[in-house]
Amino acid sequence: MTTRMIEVGYPVPRFDARAKVTGEEKFAIDYSREGMLWAGARRAGLAHGVIRSIDISQAAALPGVYAVLTRRDVPGTNRQGIILKDQPVLAGRKVRHCGDPVALVLAEDRDVLEKALGLIAVDLEPLEGVFDPEDGLRPDAPLVHESGNLLHKAVIKVGDARKALGECDVVIEDSFEVPAQEHAFLETENGLAWQEEGGRITMVVSTQAPFRDRFEIAHALGLDVEAIRVVSPCLGGGFGGKDGATVQCLLALAALRAGGRPVRMLWRREESFSAGYKRHPVRMRYRVGAMRDGALHSIDCRLIYDTGPYAHLGVEVMALGMEHACGPYRVPNTLVEGLCVYTNNPISGAMRGFGVCQASFGIESMMDQLASKLGMSRLDIRLKNALRRGDRNGAGVTLVHSTGIVPCLEALGGHRLWKQSAKWKSEAGPYKKRGVGIAAVSNAIGYGRGLPDSAIARVDLTKEGKIRIYSSVADMGQGNSNAFVQIAGQILRQDGSRLEIIQPDTDLAHPSGSSSAGRTTYTYGNALIKACEDLREKLVHRATLLLMLDEPAGLVLLPGKVKHLPSGEEVPFELLGRVLSETDRIAVKEFVMPVAQDNVDSAKEFKLGFPHVLFSYAAHLVYVEIDELTGKIDVKEYLAVTEGGRVINPASFDQQVHGAIAQGLGYGLMEEVLTERGKILNPDFTNYIIPTSLDIPDITSVCVETEESTGPFGMKGIGEVGTNAPLPAIAGGVEDALGRRIRRSPLTAASVLAAPGGKGATG
Amino acid sequence: MKISFYLNGKDTCVDVPADRKLVSVLREDLELTGTKEGCGAGECGACTILVDGHVRLSCLMTAAQAQGRRITTIEGLAENGKVHPVQEAFIENGAVQCGFCTPGMVLAAVDLLDRNPDPTREQIREGLSGNLCRCSGYVKIVDAVEAAAGKIGRGKSR
Numbered sequence: 001m002t003t004r005m006i007e008v009g010y011p012v013p014r015f016d017a018r019a020k021v022t023g024e025e026k027f028a029i030d031y032s033r034e035g036m037l038w039a040g041a042r043r044a045g046l047a048h049g050v051i052r053s054i055d056i057s058q059a060a061a062l063p064g065v066y067a068v069l070t071r072r073d074v075p076g077t078n079r080q081g082i083i084l085k086d087q088p089v090l091a092g093r094k095v096r097h098c099g100d101p102v103a104l105v106l107a108e109d110r111d112v113l114e115k116a117l118g119l120i121a122v123d124l125e126p127l128e129g130v131f132d133p134e135d136g137l138r139p140d141a142p143l144v145h146e147s148g149n150l151l152h153k154a155v156i157k158v159g160d161a162r163k164a165l166g167e168c169d170v171v172i173e174d175s176f177e178v179p180a181q182e183h184a185f186l187e188t189e190n191g192l193a194w195q196e197e198g199g200r201i202t203m204v205v206s207t208q209a210p211f212r213d214r215f216e217i218a219h220a221l222g223l224d225v226e227a228i229r230v231v232s233p234c235l236g237g238g239f240g241g242k243d244g245a246t247v248q249c250l251l252a253l254a255a256l257r258a259g260g261r262p263v264r265m266l267w268r269r270e271e272s273f274s275a276g277y278k279r280h281p282v283r284m285r286y287r288v289g290a291m292r293d294g295a296l297h298s299i300d301c302r303l304i305y306d307t308g309p310y311a312h313l314g315v316e317v318m319a320l321g322m323e324h325a326c327g328p329y330r331v332p333n334t335l336v337e338g339l340c341v342y343t344n345n346p347i348s349g350a351m352r353g354f355g356v357c358q359a360s361f362g363i364e365s366m367m368d369q370l371a372s373k374l375g376m377s378r379l380d381i382r383l384k385n386a387l388r389r390g391d392r393n394g395a396g397v398t399l400v401h402s403t404g405i406v407p408c409l410e411a412l413g414g415h416r417l418w419k420q421s422a423k424w425k426s427e428a429g430p431y432k433k434r435g436v437g438i439a440a441v442s443n444a445i446g447y448g449r450g451l452p453d454s455a456i457a458r459v460d461l462t463k464e465g466k467i468r469i470y471s472s473v474a475d476m477g478q479g480n481s482n483a484f485v486q487i488a489g490q491i492l493r494q495d496g497s498r499l500e501i502i503q504p505d506t507d508l509a510h511p512s513g514s515s516s517a518g519r520t521t522y523t524y525g526n527a528l529i530k531a532c533e534d535l536r537e538k539l540v541h542r543a544t545l546l547l548m549l550d551e552p553a554g555l556v557l558l559p560g561k562v563k564h565l566p567s568g569e570e571v572p573f574e575l576l577g578r579v580l581s582e583t584d585r586i587a588v589k590e591f592v593m594p595v596a597q598d599n600v601d602s603a604k605e606f607k608l609g610f611p612h613v614l615f616s617y618a619a620h621l622v623y624v625e626i627d628e629l630t631g632k633i634d635v636k637e638y639l640a641v642t643e644g645g646r647v648i649n650p651a652s653f654d655q656q657v658h659g660a661i662a663q664g665l666g667y668g669l670m671e672e673v674l675t676e677r678g679k680i681l682n683p684d685f686t687n688y689i690i691p692t693s694l695d696i697p698d699i700t701s702v703c704v705e706t707e708e709s710t711g712p713f714g715m716k717g718i719g720e721v722g723t724n725a726p727l728p729a730i731a732g733g734v735e736d737a738l739g740r741r742i743r744r745s746p747l748t749a750a751s752v753l754a755a756p757g758g759k760g761a762t763g
Numbered sequence: 764m765k766i767s768f769y770l771n772g773k774d775t776c777v778d779v780p781a782d783r784k785l786v787s788v789l790r791e792d793l794e795l796t797g798t799k800e801g802c803g804a805g806e807c808g809a810c811t812i813l814v815d816g817h818v819r820l821s822c823l824m825t826a827a828q829a830q831g832r833r834i835t836t837i838e839g840l841a842e843n844g845k846v847h848p849v850q851e852a853f854i855e856n857g858a859v860q861c862g863f864c865t866p867g868m869v870l871a872a873v874d875l876l877d878r879n880p881d882p883t884r885e886q887i888r889e890g891l892s893g894n895l896c897r898c899s900g901y902v903k904i905v906d907a908v909e910a911a912a913g914k915i916g917r918g919k920s921r
Contacts, residue, residue, distance in 0.1 A: 011857065013854050013855055013857070014854075014857070014859060016859070016862065017853065017854040017859040017862075018846070018854055019862075020859045020862030020865045021837075021846065021850040021853045021854055021859060021862075021865055021866075021869055022797070022837065022838070022840075022841060022846060022850065023795075023796070023797015023798070023836070023837035023838050023866045024797070025862055026796065027799075027862075027863065029796075029799070029800075030790075030796035032791070032794075183897075184895075184897050185861070185863075185897055186799070186801040186807060186809055186861070186863040186864055186895065186896075186897055187799070187801070187861075187863045188801070234861065234862065235861060236799070236801075236861050236862070236863030237861045237863060237897050237898060239897070268803065269801070269802045269803060269804070476861060477860040477861025477862065477863075477898045478860070479860065651857035651903075652857070654857070654902075654903070655857055655860055655898070655899060655903065658899055658900030658901075658902045658903065659860065659897075659898045659899050659900050661900055662897075662899070662900030662901070663897070684802065684804060684806070685802050685804065685806035685807055685895065686804060686806055690895060690897065691900075692892045692893075692895065692901075693887075693888040693889075693891045693892050693894075693896075693901040693904070693905065694888050694889065694892045696900045696901050696902070698884070698902055698905075699900060699902050
């Protein structure tokens with residue numbers, strides 16, 4: 001650590017950067033223990049079928065195989081799932097997607113493991129599958145679960161949207177479709193677990209929700225929650241895909257059967273594709289009505305989410321998508337219907353943008369078309385309808401907190417890239433077409449109603465005189481740990497050499513929910529402020545005593561000490577650390593996020609996760625150039641204007657904005673999990689292409705600061721909002737260039753050539 | 764099979780099957796976990812190492828191919844506790860997020876600057892295009908390599 005002062009509001013280099021550039025940082029994947037076994041799952045390989053038999057005899061007889069387990073060996077309920085527990089740890093009766101695990105092998109090394117997995121003979125009776133959510137809703141559709149294929153149906157209703165459409169000057173109608181996207185974090189799902197003497201299980205695992213994992217494991221395997229300790233080192237990426245059990249239950253099961261030996265489970269890249277979670281494929285149909293002056297009057301839409309074979313967070317993803325389906329706009333009449341459908345496709349779940357990415361493509365494409373129809377500029381129609389503080393949004397919630405979409409759009413409109421767009425388009429070279437697209441988006445923060453969004457922070461003065469933060473929300477790369485170090489540095493006035501942070505360990509820290517929902521820094525940061533203020537008071541008061549002063553006035557914290565300014569006397573932290581009792585050195589404080597106070601009288605179908613009251617906002621602009629001969633779309637310039645309250649670290653802020661855009665550009669231009677009868681056709685980086693350094697342009701990131709009075713130092717989470725805009729912005733830019741809209745993502749050279757106006761249609 | 768090579772400035776000898784993946788030798792047998800494995804198929808670049816100073820993917824190499832070579836992993840880049848200018852630039856320019864691609868990215872940048880001490884941003888993008896990063900959008904990584912090139916250049920001209 002440096003001796004630089006660590007403060008809020010400055011681009012302080014991340015405290016974890018040094019360990020990460022030298023390779024010292026240990027991710028879960030880097031942990032090992034003496035005598036370690038390797039565990040691996042035999043996957044179904046078939047999307048839907050009844051298990052007739054599983055013959056493990058050959059695998060079990062292979063030298064080096066320690067154990068082979070099937071459903072019969074699972075104690076407890078064998079059921080996992082964050083809210084609805086419909087996913088087996090090991091499938092016993094039937095398989096519902098190709099990645100379902102049917103047997104678990106424990107072996108001495110990876111080679112034996114792979115060989116043994118191949119020797120397990122699984123006899124499956126194929127069943128007709130559901131591979132399209134709309135097919136799954138037909139009365140004669142095969143059933144993924146006996147309860148029926150409709151996992152959830154909900155309606156958000158404000159005013160009377162259908163009647164209001166009749167009152168509009170213009171009504172437009174269109175449909176859109178988006179496929180599944182893979183998280184593609186570089187560190188695949190993995191962990192290391194062992195049983196301590198006495199039976200307790202310790203697990204070091206790449207996870208976004210260490211505290212919830214204990215409940216998942218306990219429920220699935222019939223264990224006591226307190227009998228499980230989860231440690232979550234820095235993650236090699238998460239993006240939502242490690243929110244929920246991946247290896248956890250299988251690994252705990254393996255540890256229970258390993259005779260006290262440590263066990264490692266590491267999903268291969270192909271396994272990560274087939275068994276891991278995906279961004280939901282969604283089909284959307286929109287009807288949007290407006291008045292002649294461009295004012296939105298009514299939105300009637302229907303969104304169908306393909307959630308795959310298990311609920312995971314499907315209902316909550318849909319809820320958030322529906323909540324954002326009318327965009328960051330004021331719309332007096334809305335009707336948003338959502339259907340979340342089980343299929344035999346890969347499992348859909350949480351991913352950065354959490355349902356909002358998909359809906360943003362729908363509503364923003366409609367706004368572009370409305371602008372054309374009314375002869376307005378794309379910017380003006382958005383500004384005309386953009387939400388302001390005090391407005392009610394499309395879900396009927398009054399925006400009582402910071403609401404910055406108007407300043408985002410104004411900053412975009414004032415930027416040279418917007419002002420020069422006509423000129424830039426006119427300068428396209430031969431066989432090139434150019435277009436400019438924009439998008440306005442928002443993203444809710446926090447869990448929403450139905451579940452308190454709270455965090456408990458702990459900060460200590462160690463015996464050695466250091467300030468140590470016990471984080472309880474995982475750092476998957478977004479830099480929340482660094483924000484915590486800055487917050488502690490700011491309040492306790494310390495430099496880098498005095499500050500330490502411990503990554504989440506359920507034995508040391510306090511439950512604070514998951515690292516997700518744009519809540520990580522907001523919620524824990526707020527709790528940490530309180531804890532640091534408490535610790536500061538304790539240290540000052542104890543120093544008052546040690547210096548035998550009348551009162552604490554005149555005492556301040558400085559790096560490594562408390563100083564009495566009037567007398568110049570000092571108490572070093574080392575001394576305080578030695579003499580204070582443990583309880584005096586520890587501060588623990590809790591924070592609970594505010595929720596919407598409106599009595600929203602629709603969408604009662606959502607027990608939790610709806611509605612929200614805090615949002616971040618962004619307006620993006622993209623320059624696209626299309627090669628008429630090849631159809632290739634090049635992103636030439638990218639501007640992102642983001643409002644997320646105050647900024648704790650401008651460098652981290654830009655990191656999040658850039659990264660969200662890169663994932664959004666991948667989603668918009670190249671990424672699609674291709675399946676055939678539920679089997680993934682591109683389960684590796686050879687065939688599933690994510691953006692390289694050659695695909696992402698230099699990005700201009702502009703920050704519009706507002707003050708979020710409930711946020712730590714005025715901040716809101718901005719990790720997700722930037723993912724929502726690239727796809728609609730690109731689609732708008734491509735339409736601007738070609739004169740035709742592409743309604744399905746990703747927008748590839750093939751889709752350009754197939755679109756009328758592309759070469760394929762004209763030539 | 765006994766295989767000897769010069770690893771991070773030290774003579775090293777391992778006794779492993781000749782066809783064992785070099786990345787496993789480094790990570791598991793020698794416990795040099797700074798080298799990462801992200802795909803096992805030569806697509807992601809997380810396992811990048813330097814072999815005789817040139818970028819190679821250790822997931823596509825066998826242990827036998829290391830015989831007699833000079834190998835540098837991320838752990839061997841700092842000299843006398845002082846990080847390499849590329850590492851310093853990654854820290855200072857915010858080029859590190861989750862950090863999983865970072866060791867490979869840093870080594871790829873070191874090799875790039877060795878071959879081309881004064882690259883344009885486009886040349887940096889080309890030079891790093893074999894290393895995937897899912898967090899950053901690459902902008903700050905390119906900034907860092909540009910900054911490192913300036914620093915190294917100034918150091919040499921003195």
